[in-house]
Amino acid sequence: EQIRQSHEEDARILIEPSVLAKRLDAGEDIRLVDIRSREEFEAVHIESSVLLTQPLMQKILGTWDNDQRFVVIDHLGKKGLDAAAYYLGHGMPNVHALRGGIDAWSLEVDSAVRRYALN
Numbered sequence: 001e002q003i004r005q006s007h008e009e010d011a012r013i014l015i016e017p018s019v020l021a022k023r024l025d026a027g028e029d030i031r032l033v034d035i036r037s038r039e040e041f042e043a044v045h046i047e048s049s050v051l052l053t054q055p056l057m058q059k060i061l062g063t064w065d066n067d068q069r070f071v072v073i074d075h076l077g078k079k080g081l082d083a084a085a086y087y088l089g090h091g092m093p094n095v096h097a098l099r100g101g102i103d104a105w106s107l108e109v110d111s112a113v114r115r116y117a118l119n
Helices: 002-013 017-025 038-043 054-062 080-087 103-110
Strands: 030-034 049-051 067-072 095-098
Touching: 002 080, 017 030, 017 095, 017 103, 030 054, 038 049, 038 095, 080 095, 080 103, 095 103
Parallel strands: 030 049, 030 067, 067 095
Antiparallel strands: none
């Protein structure tokens, strides 16, 4: 039962790349927060995304409206879920993680965002 509940909670946190793309195209106010390394971010990132730094993390928790909608982006979608859960736990109910990370975005939404592998 606990495993099922955990899976359902994860599913609520995730957002599909195509759904995010449609919402961004419609002009919805959704911030994109990239939690990958600076090197990965500088090599390739989704337009309008910002790199999560320590100062930005403090700004999110300290000055962003708790209802601000934002999506956490990682490489393959594994770490993003944990990061989104962290912000949910800090009273920010409108945070999601990009299902499949930037890799899925490249495959499903924008092939101009280059795919890469980490060694």
